[in-house]
Amino acid sequence: MNLKGLGIASGAAFVAYSALAYVVHNVLLVNDYQAIASSLRAPEAFLQRLPLIYVGNLVLAVAVTIIYAHGYEPSKNWIGQGFRFGLIVGTLMAPVALTEYVVYPVPGALALKWIVYGYLQMVITAWVVAGIYRPE
Numbered sequence: 001m002n003l004k005g006l007g008i009a010s011g012a013a014f015v016a017y018s019a020l021a022y023v024v025h026n027v028l029l030v031n032d033y034q035a036i037a038s039s040l041r042a043p044e045a046f047l048q049r050l051p052l053i054y055v056g057n058l059v060l061a062v063a064v065t066i067i068y069a070h071g072y073e074p075s076k077n078w079i080g081q082g083f084r085f086g087l088i089v090g091t092l093m094a095p096v097a098l099t100e101y102v103v104y105p106v107p108g109a110l111a112l113k114w115i116v117y118g119y120l121q122m123v124i125t126a127w128v129v130a131g132i133y134r135p136e
Helices: 003-028 030-035 043-071 078-103 108-132
Strands: none
Touching (some): 030 108
């Protein structure tokens, strides 16, 4: 396993995933969140906890990269491998949105958007990993 490649791909995955999360939650879903603002944390409380989001994003990026590296198929092109891997990871993450929909008072449309955007976020992140990582 290429440790340098793992590190570079993990760092790129972290940046991609975090940037996409910003676009999804602070641009695309801003109106959805404003509609349920009374059930969300106050902005000050959210900002105090924001570093934990980045810790979680980093853990996800490293884990996704390691899993991808273990399933890397040298005979297949990276675009297809990244797409397939992104769909698989997106499928693993979709139930989290369903659970959050059941537990928290959010509209079903918002939960559906979390799932759809989550798939897109994971496919793009997986493409980043697949485009960078090589076993040697």
